[in-house]
Amino acid sequence: MKLSGNTILITGGATGIGLVMAQGFLERDNRVIICGRRQEKLDEACEGTPGLIAYRCDISDENDRRNLLENLKRDGHAINVLINNAAVLRAYDLSQPEKLDLVTAEHDLGINFFGPVTLTTLLLPLLMQQSDPVVLNISSPGGVVPIAKLPFYCASKAALDTYTDSLRHQLAGRVKVITLYPPTTDTPMMNGIELPMVSTQKFIKEAMRRLASNRTEIWMGDGRVLPWLVRIAPKLTFKLVNHTTKLWE
Numbered sequence: 001m002k003l004s005g006n007t008i009l010i011t012g013g014a015t016g017i018g019l020v021m022a023q024g025f026l027e028r029d030n031r032v033i034i035c036g037r038r039q040e041k042l043d044e045a046c047e048g049t050p051g052l053i054a055y056r057c058d059i060s061d062e063n064d065r066r067n068l069l070e071n072l073k074r075d076g077h078a079i080n081v082l083i084n085n086a087a088v089l090r091a092y093d094l095s096q097p098e099k100l101d102l103v104t105a106e107h108d109l110g111i112n113f114f115g116p117v118t119l120t121t122l123l124l125p126l127l128m129q130q131s132d133p134v135v136l137n138i139s140s141p142g143g144v145v146p147i148a149k150l151p152f153y154c155a156s157k158a159a160l161d162t163y164t165d166s167l168r169h170q171l172a173g174r175v176k177v178i179t180l181y182p183p184t185t186d187t188p189m190m191n192g193i194e195l196p197m198v199s200t201q202k203f204i205k206e207a208m209r210r211l212a213s214n215r216t217e218i219w220m221g222d223g224r225v226l227p228w229l230v231r232i233a234p235k236l237t238f239k240l241v242n243h244t245t246k247l248w249e
């Protein structure tokens, strides 16, 4: 994708990966708009990053999504790049069905899967009126090899991946559709998790370099071996990931 001259909406852009992407694109001469649920985080991001534009929006809420679209149109933001980045990550113990909170699990899927799907559907007509339209979905290696303690997060990313493949196929030649698989990155989402992580600065350096290529599936960092490993030895890869990932134990 082209790295400058875009008008970009990044969901969940007030923190972590979304915020460094917002900053990286602003530095490269793009108009960047972010959204998120917490107004104080949006304000902090805008104070620390001159030029950033923010709207409060819960992407899992239909009214919020419609208000966002109206605000974008009212303020003349001709979005040509949508980055579906917002997500939540929660652990669930499937072995204790009496304690399993499926209402929250459904809400997680509402954010991680139906959020991007509905927002893309709502914004596609606007995107398709612009030149160089792009939908960039931020996935996770967990969508390809599940981390068993994160069943709904991983399922939501797997669903997002297959949806994104279909979207890419159906929009071929009209909208560029990209899936990006970040490495384990030091962001608020990973607070309290003891795993080797890359910094957000390292993430953005590699992400920008790779986004400049023409690829539509972008694996980053150590995760780049995963698509190969999983093809050659799927069961072993699952075991390895779940053995080495001591999350929430």
Ligand SMILES: NC(=O)c1ccc[n+]([C@@H]2O[C@H](COP(=O)([O-])OP(=O)(O)OC[C@H]3O[C@@H](n4cnc5c(N)ncnc54)[C@H](OP(=O)(O)O)[C@@H]3O)[C@@H](O)[C@H]2O)c1
Residues within 6 Å of the ligand: 011, 012, 013, 014, 015, 016, 017, 018, 035, 036, 037, 038, 039, 041, 057, 058, 059, 060, 084, 085, 086, 087, 088, 111, 115, 138, 139, 140, 141, 181, 182, 183, 184, 185, 186, 187, 188, 189, 190
């Ligand atoms: N960090 C990693 O190691 C890693 C690895 C692979 C993939 N990823 C993916 O990278 C993306 C960014 O994650 P991150 O690590 O940067 O985590 P993060 O800092 O927690 O960012 C998530 C952002 O999403 C926003 N958000 C959550 N629910 C929302 C909703 N309903 N509506 C609007 N915004 C919402 C949050 O803000 P509010 O709470 O204020 O809404 C927050 O700003 C996610 O898709 C994640 O799955 C991360």
